[in-house]
Amino acid sequence: MKKKDFIKNRFFSIIIFLQLFTANQVFGQISNIVSSVKIGDAKEKLPLEISAELFSSENITNMNIAYKPFGENEFKKAEMLIAGNTASITLPAEVVIPPYLEYYLIINLRNGSTQTYPLDVSQGVSPLQISVSTVSEKEKEIIVLSPNPGEMLSGDELLISISFIKAPENIDVSKTKIFLNDTNVTSYELLTGDLIVLSGENLAGKIGYGAKLLTVEVYDKEGKLYHTLSRSFQTVSAEVAMTVSSKWKYYGNLKGESRNESYNSTSTWYNNISGEFNTTYNDFRFNAFAYLTSEEKNNLQPYNRYTAAFQAGDWLDLKAGDSYPIFPNLIMDGQRIRGFSGALNLGFINVQTAFGETTRGVEGNLLQTYPVGSVPLGSDIILIDKVKNIYGKVDLGTYKRQLLVVRPSFGSGENFQLGFSYLHAKDEVGSINYGARPQENIVIGTDIKFAFDDQNILLTSQAAISVQNKDISTGTITDAQIDSIFGKNSNLGMSPSDFKKIRNIVGSFITVNQYLGPWNPQEFSSLASETALSLNYLNNNLRASYVYRGNDYQSFGQTFIRTDVKGINIVDRIRMLDNKLFVSFGYESLKDNLQNTKVATTTYQTISASVSIFPRVDFPNITIGYNNYDNNNGLNVTNAQTSPFAVNDNTNRVLVQLSYDFTAGIRHNSSLSFTTSDRKDNTLAKMNANFSSGSLTLNSFWNQQLSSLFGIVFSSSEIQGVPFKYISFSFGGKYLMLENKLQLIATLCPSFGDFKRQTLEFTADYNVLANLNLMFQARLFRIPGASTNSIIGLVTRLAI
Amino acid sequence: MRAKSLLLVLLMPWFIGFTSDENLPPTGDTPVALVKKIVKDVTYKKAGQSDWEVAKTGDPLFDQGQVKTGSKSLALVLFTDGSGLLRVRENAVLNIYGKRNDKQLDKNTYIDKGLIGFEVNKQENAEFKFTTPTAVASIRGTLGFIEVGSDSSTTISLEKGSVEFQSTRGNKGSGTVTGGNTAKIDLLGNVNLNSATEEDKNKNSTTKQLTTKKVKIKTPQGDIEIEYYSSGNR
Structure with a gap:
């Protein structure tokens, strides 16, 4: 050997x-x-x-x-x-x-x-x-010049061309095999230097019209498969190509699903229907999407989704219905809005806006009433009848929330852009009867971007300041209330008339009352800012950033943001050995307690390192990563007074991932991953945790019709001394029959150890007509000694 | 000491990255470009060849090759390094030059006359240049057109990206034209840089039209045939 x-x-x-x-x-x-x-x-x-x-x-x-x-x-x-x-x-x-x-x-x-x-x-x-693989180095090396993805070509226009100009030395271009819908057409190719060309002239009469899948197998000098590329396109008659090129292009699909879920002896039917329609004409594009489900209920947030969108090149983008508009991330990002959003990009001046409902009003429930004098304390006790002065204990509902955001900007963003953002969000007080503490929020922000040397130097910065009213149910403070607070006997240092002037000015933007904050703006408690510099030189991609977010910063367009934190983050990604080796380093140091609202300041320090190897030979791609998280607020962990507030823990995490495509009789692709982490909590709480998990998957392609899946999972954890271990297996297969019109998929996953469960999934997808599919899905999951549950459904898909 | 260590850690990757380039394979007899699509009358010529040949889809274009289009004709030319495409509009002559530099392909085109639409991907290290009788333009990633008028003046108009240009005559004016703008360079080397006019925008739009349609109108005096460009797949 x-x-x-x-x-x-x-x-x-x-x-x-x-x-x-x-x-x-x-x-x-x-x-x-x-x-x-x-x-x-x-x-x-x-x-x-x-x-x-x-x-x-x-x-x-x-x-x-x-x-x-x-x-x-x-x-x-x-x-x-x-x-x-x-x-x-x-x-x-x-x-x-x-x-x-x-x-x-x-x-x-x-x-x-x-x-x-x-x-x-x-x-x-x-x-x-x-x-995350580097954009497939092999695809950068071997370029399909023609056709373009999804391109529609007549026989005369048909051109297949693959360039090997950037391919490594160990590639043998002459060994390349080219398939069109599994038919080997390699013999019709013309090889010119590092370029392969197959034109319609060579292929005349050899291939029919219709959808085509181009598959290119690239081999090295030893005859081993190096890479496989594929691309879909269509061949049509010259008349069709001419007709299509001059008309509106459109496509769409309809999908209906009906399924029964049997869960703990309760059987429930669910039905949904979705449709999508797209049409384009030159640079104009229209898209409509709707999803309607029987799960939609007035007492829940919306499950239905519908959107209509119109785009005109890069300069106009309009959306009505549900959308997730993206503004600078301190302002709005990842938040669904039902209403309107759009952008007009003229280059020198641009405007982006969104307005609509982010939360639907959902009525609460009255549980019990209390007369005045016997009202208990509780966050769910509210005044329900102002006339009769009756209080009630309620399941609190959710107020309808309306949001408006607008961002004018100057510059195309290619080299420079300066933007200003304004966001206003407000709960509709009258939208429900049983609710508490409706809120209102304003955010004003600015962002700037400079890019030099073809964006190899990129400097971005943004800052925003927020104002929030945490209870607008009582409305704006009245003149009488101001007079009583700032009147003759007041020592607050402000005259009633001055306060009224301020109220009138500020009140035109947001409700002014005692719940308006922040109360300490001079400490920048509601300020958030980020600045980042990226440099892309000498095979290094270096990014350094600084963040500051005050503890009171709040944007209703960005409810996920972490506040009360400041610090730096440095990440460097280095490409080496012609992109075969990828090394990354990261360092982050953050601190909280910016406005001294906590007992002590915690420092969160993260060190990360990773090595990825893409060897481009008959060997797996490998990624090895290491992270160390250290959190410490400096309080004595043994002192009885300080120990309850102490933060002192350190976590080490190691990650190994391998992926490997290989041929052993037949083609396989496999992946293996392993993660282990160990957290040591040095405080008296001893929230120690260690966790190890790993997986293997093996996909095998036996022939054009049959492929199989095998997987193993092992997990072992111990959190605060409680161990938990299990192992899961996955066995599955996919089989195509009846001239590939019927696709059968089955997967069995039994789990053993501290977690026992068996799941069986079966799918049959039948292509009834060229544009009509019927799919049957069944899923059984059994927990030994507990229950056997099922989900059975039928899905219909129609393409137009 | 700690600061020095930190500095060393930060600088080390840069040195590693700096030393990681490899020498790559030598040049071969690979074409610089190829003809992706033709409409009507398109001919081409190899270096040193005197006669024009009728071009066909897939014809390779080597260093110093030329492409010529006739009336109501167009040719779509793809560069073999995947860097982009040129739309050679009617009555234009395009000269193609290319030089392999390791895995990079440095490209230059000389435009005698006519209008060329271009759609060029972001260039990493390779060069992509247009040369006309009055100017040289260097581009990295951009979309627009370049036109050489009958008086040899050059117009560069962009939808996206940026192009650095320099006049090769007279005053040798230079500048950078960016998306939404147009530069005009006259025979004296004077440069006019302005926002793209409606005419420029229309030209940018029509350069993307790749198919022609014919309409026949029957009249007592005979048939009238009108041929016009329509949009289509590139």
């Missing part, structure tokens, strides 16, 4: 060994809500789709995802769209940065509790990681 083969075989032995003793994040995270999480292709600076399959969405109010790129301490949060039994979101391209993203899901339940996926993230369980 050659030494190289020996090493390779030895390596696989180690992988198989590790597979048996490690755990997975994708299949094995235990949850009674989330069945599995599907991650799209995570590539640098490309939007990333994440969807969570739910056992049942019945008890969920809403779901959010918390995510952060490598080297950052703070998780950003965004709301996920729940449609049927799937919650999904597309993360913006700018946060999809190598080497990996960390994330977890936050599930808010109807009973008011919150759960995370994976469970107990707040207790020390590690969030999940998504490896």
Whole structure:
């Protein structure tokens, strides 16, 4: 046996060994809500789709995802769209940065509790990681010049061209194989230097009209498969191409679902229908989307979603219905609004705006009434009849909240942009009868961006200041109230007339009364600012930033932001060895207690390092990461007075991820990951936690019709001395039959150890007509000794 | 001591990154560009060739090759490093030059006359230049058109991105034109930089039209045939 083969075989032995003793994040995270999480292709600076399959969405109010790129301490949060039994979101391209993203899901339940996926993230369980590959170096090396993705070409115009100008030396261009819908057309190619060309002339009469999948297999000089590229396009007759090119282009689809959920002997039917329609004409684009579900209820926040959007090139963007407008992140980001949003980008001057409802008014419930004189104290005791002076204990409802945000800006943003933002949000006091403490919020902000040397030097900065009224139920303070407070016997140092002037000015923006804050603006308590400098030189991408967020900063357009924190963050991502080696370093130091509202100041320090190897040979891609989180507020942990307030913990986390596409008789792709973290809490609370988890997945492609999936997950944790271990297996397969019109998918996942459950999922998807599909889905999950539950559904999809 | 260590840690990656470039393969006989699409009368010529040949889809264009379009014709030219495409409008002559520099392809084009629409991706280290009888323009990532008039004056108009240019004659004026603006360089080397006019915007729009349509009107005196450009896939 050659030494190289020996090493390779030895390596696989180690992988198989590790597979048996490690755990997975994708299949094995235990949850009674989330069945599995599907991650799209995570590539640098490309939007990333994440969807969570739910056992049942019945008890969920809403779901959010918390995510952060490598080297950052703070998780950003965004709301996920729940449609049927799937919650999904597309993360913006700018946060999809190598080497990996960390994330977890936050599930808010109807009973008011919150759960995370994976469970107990707040207790020390590690969030999940998504490896982000550098925008496929192999795809940068081997370029499909033509056709463009989705392009429609007549036979005369057909051109397939692949460029190897940037390919590495070990590639043998002449060994490249080209397939069109599985038909090998390599013999029709013309090879010119590092360029392969197949034109319509060569292929005349060889391929018919219709959808085409171009597959290109690239081999190295030893004949080993180096990379596979694919691209979809269409070939049509010259007449069709001419007709299509001159008309409105449109497409759409309709989807209907009916499913039955049997959960703990309760059977419930759910129905939903969704439709999407897109049309384009030159630079004009119109898109409409609607999702209507039987889960929509007046006493809950909306489940239905509908949007109509119109775009004219890059200069006009209008949306009506539900949207998630993005403004500077201190102002508004990740918040759904039902109303209108739009942007007009003229280059020198631009305007962006959004207004509408962010929270629907949901009436509360009256539980008990109390006459004056026997009213107990409680946050849920409110005055329900002002005339008769009757109080009541209620389930508090939610006020309808209206929000307006506008941002004029100057400059296109390519080299310079200066923006000013104004946000006003207010709860409608009369929208419900049984509620408490309706609020109002104003945020004023500015942002600026400078970019030099083709954006290799990028300086961005933003600042915002907020004002919030925490209870506007009593309205604006009256003249009489002002006179009584600031009148003759007052020692507040302000005359009633001066205060009235201030009230009249400020009152034209926000309700003025005793609940208006902040009370200490001179301490910058409601100020938030961020400044970042990025340098992209010498294969380094260095980013340094400073954040300051006062403890009273609040924007109703950005309810997830972490406040009472300031500090620096430095991240450097280095590409080496022609992008085969990727090394990252991160350092962050944050402090809280900016306005001395806490017993002591805690310093949150994070050190991160990561190495990713993309060897481009017959060897796995490897990512190894290390993080150290140190939180300390300097209080004596043994002193009886200070120990209850002491923060003194340190967490070490190590991550190893491997992915490997290989041929062993047939093609396989595999991934292996391992995470271990250990938190040592030095305070008397001893909230120690250690957690290890690993996973292996193996997808095997037996032939054009059959593929299989095998997965193992192992998880072991010990939180405050309580151990919890389990192992899960996944066995699944996908089979295409009846000329690929029927797709059958089945997966069995048994779990053993401290968590016992068996799930079986089966899907049959039949392509009845070219544009009509019928899909049957069944999911059974059994918890031994407890219950057997099921979800059975039928889905119809029609494309137009 | 601690500060020195921190400084060393911060600087080390820069040195590592600086020393990580590799020497890459030598040049070959790879074309600089190829013809992606043709409408009507498009011909091309290789270096040193005297006669024009009828161009076909997929024809390779090598260093010093030329493409010529006739009336109501157009050619779509793709660069083989994936850096972008040129739309050679009617009655134009485009000269193509390219030089392999490791894995980079430095590109230059000489435009004798006519209008060329361009859509060029962000260039990392490679050069992408347009040369006309009166100017040289260097671009990195941009969308717009360049036109050489009958008096050899040059017009550069951009929808997006930026282009640095310099006049090669007379006053040798220079500047940078950015998205939404137009630069005009005359024979004397004078430069006029203004916001794009409606005419410029229309030209930017029409350069993207890649198909022609014919309408036949039957009259007692015979058929009238009207041919016009319409939008289509690139």
